Amino acid sequence: MEGVALVAFALIGIVAGFLAGLLGIGGGIIIVPSLILIFHLLGMPQAILVHMAIGTSLASIIITTGVATFAHHKKKGVIWDVVFLMFPGIFLGCLLGGFFANYLSGIFLQIIFALFILVLGALMVRPRKKPKKPQKKPEKAFLTWTGLGIGAIASMLGISGGVFTAxxxxxxxxxxxxxxxxxxxxxxxxxxFGALTYLYFGRADVHVADSVGYLYLPALILIGVAAVISTPFGVKFAHQIDGKKLRKIFAAMLIIVGIIMLFN
Structure with a gap:
């Protein structure tokens, strides 16, 4: 089973990396449920299984999002002013999200998250109306507080937050x-920030071989390396297709994932 699991980790990384480059998401919506299943088959303790999946997902996505960011930056596809404005909120939100993750019901979070992305996906399918007046850039305070919310929710669920940010x-x-x-x-x-939080909180509770805190190293490494290979292909494809088509792809993925999370 261990050999099959290693192959599965690599395949998960390939899919997650491509999605990171194509849609601006870290792939956590694919990684977390996949790791929960694999960790269960490997016989990990049920009490820490979900936390291991979330922590490992966040850590492996560091490589994925890093490669995707660099690739998009080379194509002048990153608005760095927005990134720096959201930084304080993201930092604090990740710390709070990781802290409260142990005290909130996983089922409650899953249902709220599923409903949110279902509505979001449905709204994105609708044609965008051209504004009659030029749109003002969002206020600095709005971006900072939004970063706080995104950081908190994303760190709780083991995702990069791309499903919210994009x-x-x-x-x-x-x-x-x-x-x-x-x-x-x-x-x-x-x-x-999220991975560091799960590393800290899992130091005393986890006694699983090949793990550090809530991070399972074999999965982390294989997913990360495989994602490095596939992410540039997603970025290349994203800059070749029409923006409207890209929007529809993103919306369809949100709806599919929302349905799966809501009924699973």
Missing amino acids: PLLMGCQYPEKRAIGTSSAIGFMVTV
Whole structure:
């Protein structure tokens, strides 16, 4: 079973990396449920299984979002002013999210998250209306507080936050491709701070071989390395297709994932 699990980790990384480059997400929506299943088959203790999946997902996505950010930056697809404005909120949000994750019901979080992305995906399918007046850039305080919320929720769920950040920036009338590139950069910050939080809280509770805190090293390494290989292909494809098509792909993925989370 261990050999099959290693192959599965690599395949998960390939899929997650491609999605990171294509849609500006870290792939956590694929990694977390996949790791929960694999860790269960490997016989990990049920009490820490979900935390291990979330922590490992965040850590492996560090590499994924880092590569995606660099690739988008080379194509001038990252709005760094937005990234720096959201940084304080992201940092504090990740710390709070990791802290409260142990005290909130996982089922409650899953249902709320599923409903949120279902509504978000449905809204994104609708055609965007051209504003009659030029849209103002969002206020600095708005971006900081939004970063706080994104950081908290993303660190609780083991994702980079791209499912929130990219639609948010698109809603602020930023171009789809630059919104996705900026989402990758913000996701990089989320995963770094989030992974460190799960590393800290899992120091005393986890006694699983090949793990550090809530991070399972074999999965972390294989997913991360595989993602490095596949992420540039996703970025290349993202900059080749029409923005409207990219928006529809993102919306369809949100709806599919929302349905799976809601009924599983």
